[in-house]
Amino acid sequence: MDAPSLRAAHAGDGTQPGIVRRCLLLLGLLSLAFEAVAADSPYVRSIVVTRDGDSYVCETVLFAPVPQALAWEVLTDVDHMVDWVPNLRQSRVLKREGDVAIIEQVGLAQFAFLSFTFTTERRLELKRPVSISAVQIHGDARRYNSVLRLAPEASGTRLDYRAEFEPGLLAAMVFSREYFQHEIGEQFTAMIGEMVRRKAMHGRPLTPDPSSKGRGERATP
Numbered sequence: 001m002d003a004p005s006l007r008a009a010h011a012g013d014g015t016q017p018g019i020v021r022r023c024l025l026l027l028g029l030l031s032l033a034f035e036a037v038a039a040d041s042p043y044v045r046s047i048v049v050t051r052d053g054d055s056y057v058c059e060t061v062l063f064a065p066v067p068q069a070l071a072w073e074v075l076t077d078v079d080h081m082v083d084w085v086p087n088l089r090q091s092r093v094l095k096r097e098g099d100v101a102i103i104e105q106v107g108l109a110q111f112a113f114l115s116f117t118f119t120t121e122r123r124l125e126l127k128r129p130v131s132i133s134a135v136q137i138h139g140d141a142r143r144y145n146s147v148l149r150l151a152p153e154a155s156g157t158r159l160d161y162r163a164e165f166e167p168g169l170l171a172a173m174v175f176s177r178e179y180f181q182h183e184i185g186e187q188f189t190a191m192i193g194e195m196v197r198r199k200a201m202h203g204r205p206l207t208p209d210p211s212s213k214g215r216g217e218r219a220t221p
Contacts, residue, residue: 041188043062043192044188044189045062046061047060047184048060049177049181050177051177054142054172055164055165056164056177057163057164058161059161059162060160060162060184060185061158062158062161062188063156063158063159064195064196065156066156067155067157067199068152068157070195070198071129071157071192071195074191074198075150076126079093081105085190086186086190087107089108089117090105091105092105099125099127099128100124101123101126102123105119106119109171109183116171118168118171119138120138120139120140121138121139122134122137123137130149130151131148131150133145133146134147140168141166141167141171142167143166144164144165146161146162147162148161149161159188159192161188
C-alpha cells in the first residue's frame with residue numbers, strides 16, 4: 001500500500017464520508033431520543049407526523065386530567081407562556097377584538113449543536129371553550145396553521161391538535177419529522193403540567209387518563 005493510500009485508510013473518520021456517517025449516526029440517536037421523550041409523557045396518547053412535500057402535518061391526541069375550563073385558561077394565557085413552555089423567549093397578545101387575538105411569540109429552536117431564534121405572529125380565533133384556530137400572519141416559517149379542539153372526557157379534557165407547518169429555509173436544513181414530534185410532545189406536556197399545577201393549587205384531585213391502562217399519573221410538572 002502506498003503512502004497516500006495508507007494515510008487515507010487511517011484517516012477515514014476525517015474524510016467527508018466519515019463526517020457524513022457520524023452526522024447520520026447523530027441524527028439517528030437524536031430521533032430515538034425524540035421518540036422516547038414523547039412516549040414517556042403521561043399526557044400524550046399519540047403524535048403522528050407525516051411529511052407532504054416541504055410541509056409537515058401533525059395529528060396529536062392528548063389527555064389533561066383537569067376540567068375543560070382550566071385547560072382553556074392555560075392554553076389561552078399567552079402573556080405568561082414563557083413561564084412554562086420550553087424554548088419560548090417572548091409571548092404576548094398584540095391585539096384582541098372579541099374572539100380574535102393577534103399574538104407574537106419568539107422562541108429558540110435547538111437541534112444538536114445548532115440553534116436559532118424564530119419569530120411568529122399569529123391570528124387566533126377563540127371559540128370558548130372548545131377550539132383555538134391559529135394562522136401565521138408573519139414569521140420565519142413559510143406557513144403555519146393549526147386547530148386545537150377541547151372536549152370533556154371522564155372528568156378531564158381531551159385535546160385534539162392538528163397542525164400544518166412548512167419551515168423556512170434555515171429551519172428546513174435541520175428540521176425532521178422526529179424533531180417536530182419531539183417539540184409538539186414537549187410543549188404540550190409542559191402546558192398540561194401547568195394545568196396540573198394550577199389544579200393542585202386549588203386542592204382538587206387529579207383525574208387519571210381513562211386510556212392509560214393502569215399507568216401512573218403525574219401530580220406535578
